[in-house]
Amino acid sequence: MSIVASRCCDRTAAAMQSLAATQPRAQPAQLAGRPASRAAQATGISCRRAAASSPRQRQQGGASLPPPPPAAASVLRSKRAARCQAAADSDIIDVEGKVIDDRVPVTVITGFLGSGKTTLLNSILKREHGRRIAVIENEFGEIDIDSDLVSVEEALDPSKEQIMMLNNGCLCCTVRDDLVDMLNKLYDRRDQFDRIVIETTGLAQPAPIIQTFFLEPKVADRMKLDGVVTLVDAKHVELHLDEEKPEGVVNEAMEQIAYADRIILNKTDLVEPADLERLEDRIAAINSMAQIKRAQKAEVPIDYVLGVGGFDLEKVEDDVLAEEEHHSHAHSHSHDHEHSHSHSHSHDHDHECSGSNCTHESHSHDHSHSHSHASSSSESEHECSGAGCSHHSHKHGHSHQHHDDAVSSVSISIEGDMDLDKVNYWLGGLMEVKSNDLYRMKGVLAIKDFPARFVFQGVHMLFEGMPDREWKEGEKRVSKMVFIGKELDRQLIEEGFRECLVK
Numbered sequence: 315m316s317i318v319a320s321r322c323c324d325r326t327a328a329a330m331q332s333l334a335a336t337q338p339r340a341q342p343a344q345l346a347g348r349p350a351s352r353a354a355q356a357t358g359i360s361c362r363r364a365a366a367s368s369p370r371q372r373q374q375g376g377a378s379l380p381p382p383p384p385a386a387a388s389v390l391r392s393k394r395a396a397r398c399q400a401a402a403d404s405d406i407i408d409v410e411g412k413v414i415d416d417r418v419p420v421t422v423i424t425g426f427l428g429s430g431k432t433t434l435l436n437s438i439l440k441r442e443h444g445r446r447i448a449v450i451e452n453e454f455g456e457i458d459i460d461s462d463l464v465s466v467e468e469a470l471d472p473s474k475e476q477i478m479m480l481n482n483g484c485l486c487c488t489v490r491d492d493l494v495d496m497l498n499k500l501y502d503r504r505d506q507f508d509r510i511v512i513e514t515t516g517l518a519q520p521a522p523i524i525q526t527f528f529l530e531p532k533v534a535d536r537m538k539l540d541g542v543v544t545l546v547d548a549k550h551v552e553l554h555l556d557e558e559k560p561e562g563v564v565n566e567a568m569e570q571i572a573y574a575d576r577i578i579l580n581k582t583d584l585v586e587p588a589d590l591e592r593l594e595d596r597i598a599a600i601n602s603m604a605q606i607k608r609a610q611k612a613e614v615p616i617d618y619v620l621g622v623g624g625f626d627l628e629k630v631e632d633d634v635l636a637e638e639e640h641h642s643h644a645h646s647h648s649h650d651h652e653h654s655h656s657h658s659h660s661h662d663h664d665h666e667c668s669g670s671n672c673t674h675e676s677h678s679h680d681h682s683h684s685h686s687h688a689s690s691s692s693e694s695e696h697e698c699s700g701a702g703c704s705h706h707s708h709k710h711g712h713s714h715q716h717h718d719d720a721v722s723s724v725s726i727s728i729e730g731d732m733d734l735d736k737v738n739y740w741l742g743g744l745m746e747v748k749s750n751d752l753y754r755m756k757g758v759l760a761i762k763d764f765p766a767r768f769v770f771q772g773v774h775m776l777f778e779g780m781p782d783r784e785w786k787e788g789e790k791r792v793s794k795m796v797f798i799g800k801e802l803d804r805q806l807i808e809e810g811f812r813e814c815l816v817k
């Protein structure tokens with residue numbers, strides 16, 4: 315694994331306009347191969363997991379901007395070989411040469427105040443699922459931590475040797491070091507548990523917690539972030555999402571949804587089915603990659619929250635495909651609406667997508683009851699189907715709800731080979747310029763002259779990627795990317811990505 319961690323963006327230069335440009339620059343962002351089991355199988359190279367989780371690897375260049383890449387295809391190969399050597403001595407490899415990932419999986423439970431986090435945690439701890447769980451409970455100063463503690467303590471069964479640690483501070487801003495300490499202390503008792511669950515405060519911003527698992531070498535070497543599970547209070551979430559925040563102040567509720575791998579739409583007993591549909595649309599517009607499940611008392615199958623693999627490169631394709639399915643479902647959902655309202659809808663962009671060159675604007679399906687038929691008022695018309703369509707800002711909302719959520723998902727799908735140097739340059743620029751506002755991204759790329767697909771995922775300035783399986787004979791070489799972030803300029807992102815195509 316390669317992680318580019320330029321935490322601070324010194325170079326805001328040229329802003330977003332520069333992203334569409336394509337000349338390689340001196341220090342592009344890095345797309346480098348991660349030696350992982352599937353890649354190793356595909357290439358015959360057997361080496362180990364996450365090179366970036368090795369402190370030594372980090373010193374060797376994972377944590378700073380990498381040198382300029384040589385010719386496209388050789389970047390992946392040479393980096394992969396280097397990483398094999400770098401990681402070899404500390405890694406466990408099975409008899410077939412496959413890497414065994416022995417790190418402790420960690421689940422982060424987040425969600426706004428009162429959304430049901432403790433209810434979920436208690437439910438996880440009480441159920442028989444055969445996993446021994448250590449819990450880290452984080453609470454914020456003013457909140458009554460004692461009552462929460464009691465409820466969690468009651469759920470702990472001494473015979474299962476569950477462990478709980480309490481951190482009385484805010485993980486997101488002041489005590490990430492505390493989290494590191496706690497994780498490392500917990501690790502000393504590694505034989506007593508199989509996985510760790512962290513319940514965050516309702517006001518937590520997930521990013522620093524997530525980043526801890528990639529940026530802190532010791533933690534990254536010992537633990538693996540399995541997934542971010544976000545509880546959403548169906549009754550109150552819109553209140554929080556709609557809350558106007560002063561400039562520069564984050565909307566925690568929106569961020570918690572944006573970073574999620576799994577969303578539990580909880581307290582469904584308190585709202586009407588129509589409210590749930592509307593909420594699901596709004597949540598999906600913010601984060602189109604996360605699965606959403608409705609629940610009461612946070613009751614969901616255990617596999618929905620544990621063993622998610624939300625940051626696994628091996629699962630990137632599933633997530634990207636899930637996003638596409640979600641999109642097409644949302645389309646049909648929106649069309650259902652259309653019919654039930656007897657063609658009285660105004661879509662911002664009434665379109666269907668097909669062909670490799672479709673590049674349409676935000677799919678904001680505005681189900682307004684007061685407008686006439688969509689086609690008459692649409693700004694652009696296109697069709698949408700097939701790999702070549704690039705979808706953006708999947709905002710499937712209703713006219714009575716907000717359309718100006720600052721956080722949204724942008725997905726692009728383009729057929730054809732990408733020029734690696736250009737992708738390096740463009741993606742590096744995007745990460746630099748958007749840094750704090752680019753929350754999560756995942757993608758599968760077709761790189762020219764490279765027989766394997768390249769998969770990547772990222773959080774802010776953290777980026778990891780690796781060659782995946784080889785393209786199959788006759789398979790369409792399609793590159794897909796999904797970005798979740800704040801005030802993403804869909805058009806600029808798409809133009810930049812399209813410019814990376816081999817001419």
Ligand SMILES: Nc1nc2c(ncn2[C@@H]2O[C@H](COP(=O)(O)OP(=O)(O)OP(=O)(O)O)[C@@H](O)[C@H]2O)c(=O)[nH]1
Nearest residue numbers: 426427428429430431432433516580581610611612
């Ligand atoms: N009606 C209803 N109440 C629920 C549901 N799930 C949880 N609750 C209740 O909502 C309240 C808050 O739930 P918690 O699990 O404590 O929520 P939390 O997110 O941990 O709360 P904080 O720690 O304050 O952020 C409790 O009284 C729960 O019993 C649900 O599905 N329906």
